Amino acid sequence: MLVSQQQKLQEEIRALVARHGRTRAALMPVLQELQEKYASITDFAMQVVADELGIHPSEVYGVVSFYAFLHHEPKGRFQIRLCQTISCDLAGKARVAKQLENELGIAFGETTPDGRFSLEWASCLGMCDQGPALLVNDRVYTRVTAEQAHRIIEECRSVFGAHATQAAHA
Amino acid sequence: MQPSDSRKTPLTFDTIEPGSGLAAALAKSRADIIGEVSASNLKGRGGAGFPTGTKWNLAAAARVHGEAAKYVICNADEGEPGTFKDRVLLTAYADLVFEGMTIAARAIGATRGLLYLRGEYVYLRPHLEAVLDRRRKAGQLGADILGTPGFEFDIEIRMGAGAYVCGEETALIESLEGHRGEPRNRPPFPVNTGFMGQPTVVNNVETLASVTAIFAKGAAWFRGIGTEKSSGFKLFSVSGDCDAPGVYEFPLGITIAELLERVGGTGAKAVQVGGASGQAVPASQFGRRIAFEDLATGGSIIVFGPGRDMLHVAKNFMEFFVEESCGQCTPCRAGNAKLLEGIERLERGACSSAYLNELVRLCETMQVASKCGLGQSSPNAFLSIVTNFQDEILGRTPADR
Known part of the structure; x- marks a missing residue:
């Protein structure tokens, strides 16, 4: 991913966290919006979400891998x-x-x-x-x-x- | 094709004027609200059948930790195979559901409500948000609801993401808190330690709509329907081999034979009552009643016609549970996979009676040792097919497949 794209995604995630609240309970809504927009949640996105919510990225991966409607690997449009x-x-x-x-x-x-x-x-x-x-x-x-x-x-x-x-x- | 209306009978919910139940409830004291629900003998419509009044009473008595508040959660994670009545309720009677949540909030002293909607129903969300907006504008949500000083309550919609186990109330709470949907140990129960560690009532969609109907028409009216131990009417989601699949309302206590007559399913060889976690009832037992004292169900009825292969049915259910087990506890994670292997062995005609008995003992272990209802009930379908259709499953040849 280009640096500019990374920055854009980072800003987007920050805005999502600001809207849903900087709490663990905001994790699902944030991931669901990312999933809807990008059809998958990349390692980079998970790292940023983890940083923003103050949790370990493996916690985010644990959630993404658990739910059938959240995807780590790229999916079709x-x-x-x-x-x-x-x-x-x-x-x-x-x-x-x-x-x-x-x-x-x-x-x-x-x-x-x-x-x-x-x-x-x-x-x-x-x-x-x-x-x-x-x-x-x-x-x-x-x-x-x-x-x-x-x-x-x-x-x-x-x-x-x-x-x-x-x-x-x- | 686009989805069509599933309703096949007139529903009692058609006769409930939105707003009337809430107004009647708010005229009562909190204790009397719970008293009315208890007097109606309403039991949880999700399938477990816990008395709603008792649940509310426990949550009302529970102490809040710190400065936070109590919660009312509507469990709209309808995922039991063969169940779709909550989809109909949320589509056509959302007001009655939100009203039931508001009444529950008044009763237990909650200020926040959450509706946990299964990811598969995300297309209902705009409609539900619009209903919530309208209710806010009408003073039915927000501060001083319907002019009741100090009664503040609002509802937020949260989405599930395709996990059957999240229909289990503690897994649902875990999911709402941003975790994997792995059930918790109970006790403590959510009425004491629920969402964010606070006292929480988790009720099924239909339970909450029924609460609204009870306040609109009275507990005595509700209790007059159904049987002594199973009061009221119930929605049934009927699918499979019948002339008119869809959502039906019947009083609890109806026999399977009566139900089959109404849905155009006479001549069936078996009926699955309670979905994948329920049981396959053979034709010889169609005189049994659908009620908490006999066949308890969240309303899933799947009809199997004379030509259906019951082993194929059992296999479909076991594949479902292997997929949907959260994997947290061993009896469920490993047990379901073993049962599926056993079914595949039966399919090949390569299962001895001794091995089949081993599988039945594994089922018993799973029922006793699994952590939550998923693993405790997933062997039911397998057991009922082994019990009732043994001649169909042993000694199969390629021609039987």
């Missing part, structure tokens, strides 16, 4: 999380999963080489009456069929396309 739990399983999640892999050319747990899409399993999304369900970032799709996999991915590319390009250049 669009994180597709397909529910793998029982009701969505009974409703046919396996074929949706297969087709998502076919469309993106990656397996679950991987990110496309262009950094746009990550494919992940999720535990119960609370859409059990309308499965199979998946989340694309914070957007929910229900009653997904294998046929719709392509359309959902295209929707990401077009609807959020401008946003994605900006982020990639930021």
Whole structure:
């Protein structure tokens, strides 16, 4: 990371800490905002957060590594999380999963080489009456069929396309 | 497709005018508020079934440490597989939930409330913030609520981040405090030593909405619904092999057979009551009642049709627990992984009865020795399938897969 980018991130984290409070209880909200903006939380970001909150960076890493929605390793701009739990399983999640892999050319747990899409399993999304369900970032799709996999991915590319390009250049 | 409305029956919550419950509660003394909740016999709707009045009473009596305050936390970390009624409540009846929190705050003397919303429901957050804003403007949150001198209370929304275990109240508190969601030893219980070490009430979303309904319509009305030990109505999240999956309201004490009739699930071979941590009830036991005295549940009902492979079901649940165990205590961390291995062995048709008995003994160890409800209840699904569907799981050949 360039020094100027590091400084920018540092200032951003300071602002986040100022807003959420310089307490340990502010750790999750701060990390969640970083996650949302950058799709992962880097070593450098964790060190700055630790310095700002006066805790050891390993404490921050412990928290980041614990929660499924916080990521240390880089993830795609669009994180597709397909529910793998029982009701969505009974409703046919396996074929949706297969087709998502076919469309993106990656397996679950991987990110496309262009950094746009990550494919992940999720535990119960609370859409059990309308499965199979998946989340694309914070957007929910229900009653997904294998046929719709392509359309959902295209929707990401077009609807959020401008946003994605900006982020990639930021 | 975009999510559709899950409600399949009219809900009692439709008939509760927002504001009426809070107004009725604020007309009472603190002791009488708790007395009313106790008289209603309301028990926790998250599944554990602890009497709400007792919990409030303990928190009201607890001493605050230093100059800080007491807290009311709404547990909106709905993560039990097959459960989605809290999503419906937060979408359509958020006022009743916040009102229940406000009544709880009045009862125990809390000044701050936190709603811990599961990360998967982040799309509900703007809606919930808007409801909170409206309530602040209407004088239902903030200082001197509804003209009650000295009654100050406000609510903040905090997000979870995809950890099932954070639905356990002490893990939830750990998470709010900025730690890994690892459950604490209990006692001390949160009513004495909760968020930031202060007395804290943690209630489920539906429990809090039910409190509001109780104050709007009276404890006697609530107690008149359901059975003697299980008062009131309950929301059920129904999914799986039935004609009309969705959210239903029934009085507690309904039998599984009656429920299946209503949801279009007759002919099922088994029903999972209580989600992954509950049990698979076979058709021969469909006369059993859903109530705290028989089958207690947070409301998750998953219907398995005649063609379903129960070993596949058990495997899905065990994969869930292996993924969601926090890893802190050994019985749960290692036990769930061992049970999953056992299921894979059964799948291959390579499990002796002696080994299956070993697995059952491991289940018993986990139930006794795990630190929190996750590890104590994760063997339930496996045990109920071993007990009720033994002919389906032993001696499998490739054709059975």
